[in-house]
Amino acid sequence: MERGAFVFTSNVDGHFQKASFADERVVECHGSIHWLQCANACRRDLWSADDLSIDIDETNCRLLSPLSRCPRCGAVARPNILMFGDWYWIESRTTRQMALLERWFATLQKLAVVEIGAGRAIPTVRHFSERHGPRVIRINPHDYAIHPERGVGIAGNALDMLNRIDKMLDCWR
8 A cells, every 4th residue: 555554453462563563653542551650640651661571470379579660759650552541641652653654544535444343332442433334344243233334344363354356446447
């Protein structure tokens, strides 16, 4: 694709980056387990969790290593993940990611949104998709319905359906 792709995900596990998507082409709208913040939000900074070493007694389900601490105030550190009713989540990283996405949007003439596996229980991704339609392809094994003016719903397994779409596109290339 001439302009490439951009990922908007509610996943917090960094799997899109592990699947070779560039970090600057991913928006993690609920944060990431790979970044830490002060549990008290004493500062707006985030720091990488790459050096975090956790030792767990799996038999007794106990943490053996000390808890990570905020380098500024000493409070417990937490993953930079948005929780329900979370007034302390620091959204600065996601805000920067959204700014990159908005700049990318500005370079497009047409946009197709491929929504994979997003559900209604936590509809963040669905709302995003429908806001940026009307060309939404919603792939979901069970909950695939979408208003026809917004897009098309496909019932099925994501990998199988993406492979079928790719084969169809090959015919048009």
